[in-house]
Amino acid sequence: MKKPPIIWLNVFVFSITFLFAAIAVPYRAFTHGFDATEITAAIICFIYCGMSITAGYHRLWSHRTYQAHWSLRLIYALGGAFALQNSALHWSSDHRIHHKHVDKNHVDPYSAKMGFWHSHIGWMLRDHQPAKYNDYNNVRDLQKDAIVVWQHKHYLLLTILMNFGVPILFGLWHGDMINSLLLLGFLRLVLSHHTTFFINSLAHIWGKQTYTDKNTARDNGVLAFFTFGEGYHNYHHIFENDYRNGIRWWHFDPTKWLIKGCEHLKLTSKLRVTPEVKIEKARLSMILLRSQQKLAAHPDAEQLLERLQHEYDELIHKINEFYAVRKALIATKRDQLMADVENSEVMAQYQEIKRRLAEQQRSWQNMVEKLA
Known part of the structure; x- marks a missing residue:
């Protein structure tokens, strides 16, 4: 079969950001160094991006496992643009197709049965399903959310403002623009990308099938640590409407803790739990x-x-x-x-x-x- 056309913009973005993170960041660390404030800021930005995807894009918008106040939804929308993983509307549409057709090659956008490379990043490097970019019938409910629609409409502008604006503002305040762009910009973005991508790839390969063997999803506590609780993926695929992924008290699931904590602040409500x-x-x-x-x-x-x-x-x-x-x-x-x-x-x-x-x-x- 003829391979789908390459999406050169995606290839360029993933390649350039990875090269800066893998080469420029270590070089700058050896020749100039990064101080504690810069490292702390980068970690905070990484957590903000990750939790915007897990608590916002994934558990709120894709699966509607709880309801959130408009202010929290706005924070998620900005964080999602910062994470540079497409709009919440598009991300959720892809993810709902994934759950509906999991492991069905050429239907599931990131089917694990097409190999690690495809499910991790390859599915975004070629135009496998061009029609999906014009079809959001499976997320009609999200089109009633003004913040989701606003973010989708202004996504490109928001990604530029967040991915350049935050590092530049921090660099101006802290006094080292290059360090800020490298840490808060390139390194933070690459880490945000690949830790999220591991859920589509490694979490369907490495771990235990605790609750079902009807799909390739696995439970993996190690992955949960790096993905804000998303590593309990076998549980998630059988009970996708649960706001939790890690259901035991000892499971590392900061996304669950965030959602539950915000309930006490009246920022979240109607948290759905599997019996x-x-x-x-x-x-x-x-x-x-x-x-x-x-x-x-x-x-x-x-x-x-x-x-x-x-x-x-x-x-x-x-x-x-x-x-x-x-x-x-x-x-x-x-x-x-x-x-x-x-x-x-x-x-x-x-x-x-x-x-x-x-x-x-x-x-x-x-x-x-x-x-x-």
Whole structure:
């Protein structure tokens, strides 16, 4: 097949910025040096760009996992222009296509099945889908957001103002224009680009399929550290409407913390969360699948598979029971005084079912460990 035409502007931008970051920045560091204020400013700008993409472009606009005050949306819009990753409208359109057609080559804009290079940056270097630049039917909801429309209309001007204006203003204030342009300009931009691009590439190659194997997305705590929480990508692809990517307290997900923190400031609202029972069932279904695959070649496979399925069915039954009673308990707490609830029949039932669930979880875990 004939290769799509090269987008020379993108090739030029990615090449020039990378060369400055890889050559000019180290050379300047050895010959002149960077002080703590400059390094701190570059880190702040990098975080601002990254969080504008993850909290704004991704979790707010692409997936509508929460609602945000106009002032926060404006901050995201400016940060997105600073990150130089196209307008929020276009970025969200691409990303919704990615989720709808994940891993389908030539439909998914950055299909991981077309290789690391394509999913990381190659998809932006050639005009693979020219029609998509004129079709935003899948983001009609975003076209009702005045800030999204304003940013899309003035995107080129905003990128110039942010990517040149911020480094120049800092350089004038701090007194070293070259250092500012290199750190806050080139290095910050390259880091913003490639850490985001890793979610399209590495996060579909490296890590665990914790909740689903229906697509290539992986959970990876290392990537989460460098991408503001986006590395828990397997979870995200099965539960894309959740404002969290890292759902455990120990998961590094600063984007989640930002969104939740802004809720206390009345800047975000209607945060969407996946029911815990759905998450647990998805996780257990993957453990069951892997265990079944391990048993396939076992001499007593039929007997062991039957026992494994029985343990799984029992566990799912008790999980359904547990969450149903917990839901009833929460409803009771809303209607009664706490003292009454603690002594109620619902609480006694809840404690008993919780005990039985714990026993079944231990039984399931013991069997899975024996098969490991």
